[in-house]
Amino acid sequence: MGISELPFLTTKRDAIINWGRKSSLWPMPFGTACCAIEFMGVVSSRFDLARFGAELVRFSPRQSDLLLVAGTVTFKQAPILKQIYQQMPEPKWVISMGVCASAGGFYNNYCTVQGIDQVIPVDVYISGCPPRPEAILESILKLQEKIEHPEKHEIAQFQPQEPKFNY
Amino acid sequence: MSLDIFQLLKTRFGDQILESQIRFGQTEIEVSPESIAQIIEHLLTSPETQMNQLLDLVAIDYLQYPNWHGPRFSIVYLLRSLISKCRVNIRIRVAEESISVPSISKLYKNANWLEREAFDQVGIRFLGHPNLKRILNHHEFIGHPLRKDYPITRRQWLSENESLMDEMAMRLKEKGYTL
Numbered sequence: 001m002g003i004s005e006l007p008f009l010t011t012k013r014d015a016i017i018n019w020g021r022k023s024s025l026w027p028m029p030f031g032t033a034c035c036a037i038e039f040m041g042v043v044s045s046r047f048d049l050a051r052f053g054a055e056l057v058r059f060s061p062r063q064s065d066l067l068l069v070a071g072t073v074t075f076k077q078a079p080i081l082k083q084i085y086q087q088m089p090e091p092k093w094v095i096s097m098g099v100c101a102s103a104g105g106f107y108n109n110y111c112t113v114q115g116i117d118q119v120i121p122v123d124v125y126i127s128g129c130p131p132r133p134e135a136i137l138e139s140i141l142k143l144q145e146k147i148e149h150p151e152k153h154e155i156a157q158f159q160p161q162e163p164k165f166n167y
Numbered sequence: 168m169s170l171d172i173f174q175l176l177k178t179r180f181g182d183q184i185l186e187s188q189i190r191f192g193q194t195e196i197e198v199s200p201e202s203i204a205q206i207i208e209h210l211l212t213s214p215e216t217q218m219n220q221l222l223d224l225v226a227i228d229y230l231q232y233p234n235w236h237g238p239r240f241s242i243v244y245l246l247r248s249l250i251s252k253c254r255v256n257i258r259i260r261v262a263e264e265s266i267s268v269p270s271i272s273k274l275y276k277n278a279n280w281l282e283r284e285a286f287d288q289v290g291i292r293f294l295g296h297p298n299l300k301r302i303l304n305h306h307e308f309i310g311h312p313l314r315k316d317y318p319i320t321r322r323q324w325l326s327e328n329e330s331l332m333d334e335m336a337m338r339l340k341e342k343g344y345t346l
Binding site for chain 1: 303304305312317319320321322323324325326327328
C-alpha cells in the first residue's frame with residue numbers, strides 16, 4: 001500500500017508550517033543600487049529563483065515575508081527601510097545582499113549606514129560587490145534551512161543582531 | 168577660440184574682471200564676487216556670447232591646499248553657448264567671512280539645484296535663492312561634509328524623513344495650482 005493511497009498523513013505541526021513557509025517565500029526587494037540589477041538576473045529565466053519557490057516578487061511590504069535589501073543604504077534612507085520592515089507582517093526574514101548593505105562597503109564616509117543590521121535585524125548576509133546569482137540562490141537555500149530548522153540556528157552564526165539605532 | 172570673452176567683459180565691466188588664463192584648453196576668467204550675477208546675465212543676454220547653458224556650478228574648499236594663502240573658497244561657473252558652441256569658466260573667490268554670493272537661479276533653471284548642492288556640501292550662502300535648503304544630505308545633518316575640516320567618517324543619524332511638502336507647494340504654485 002503506497003503513501004498516496006492513505007487518507008491521512010501524520011506529522012508535526014511545526015514541521016508542516018515551516019515547510020510551507022520555506023517553500024513559498026515572497027520577496028520584497030529594497031533595491032537601491034547595482035545589486036538590485038543583479039537580483040533581476042536571479043529572478044529571470046537564466047537563474048530562475050522560481051525553482052526555490054521565491055519567484056513571486058511583491059513590491060508591497062504588506063504582502064511579503066522576505067525583505068531583500070539590495071544596495072547601499074544612506075542615512076537619509078534608513079528611516080524608510082525601518083518603516084518598510086515594520087510594515088511587513090510576521091513571520092518575516094531579511095537578507096542583506098552585497099557588501100554595501102552588509103557593512104557599508106567602500107562607502108566608509110559620512111552618508112552611508114555601515115551595515116543595515118544597525119537598523120533592522122538580518123538573517124542572512126551575502127558578500128560580493130555585487131554578488132553572483134549563485135550566491136543569492138545559496139542565501140535563499142540557507143534561509144530555507146533556517147526556516148525549516150529554527151531550533152538549530154538559535155545560536156548559530158545567523159543569529160540576528162539587535163539594531164544599534166532605535167527609532 | 169574665435170571669441171575673446173575676456174576683452175568683451177573688460178570693456179563692459181572694467182576692474183570687476185580680474186584676470187584670464189587658458190587652463191586645459193578652456194578660458195577661465197576670474198571676476199569679483201559682488202557683480203557675478205550681472206556678469207553672468209550679460210554673458211547670457213549679450214548677442215556676442217549667448218551663454219545659454221550652465222553646465223555646472225562647482226564650489227571648492229582650498230583649506231588644506233599646498234602653499235595657498237588666498238580666500239578659502241572658490242566657485243566656478245561652467246558656461247557654454249548652444250549657438251556658438253563656445254565655453255567659458257567664470258571663477259570667483261570667496262572668503263569664509265563673506266560667504267554670501269548672489270544667486271543666479273533666476274537666469275538658469277538648473278542653477279536652483281546646483282546652488283542647493285553647493286550650499287549643502289560646502290556651505291556657500293546664495294543670496295536671493297528661492298528655496299536654499301539641503302538637497303543631498305538629510306535635514307537633520309549638521310555641518311557641511313565637503314569642507315576639508317569635516318571628518319569624513321562623522322556620521323549623523325536621521326530620526327524622521329522630511330515631508331517635502333514645502334517644495335511640492337512651490338511647484339504647484341508655479342504651475343498655477345493652489346493647495
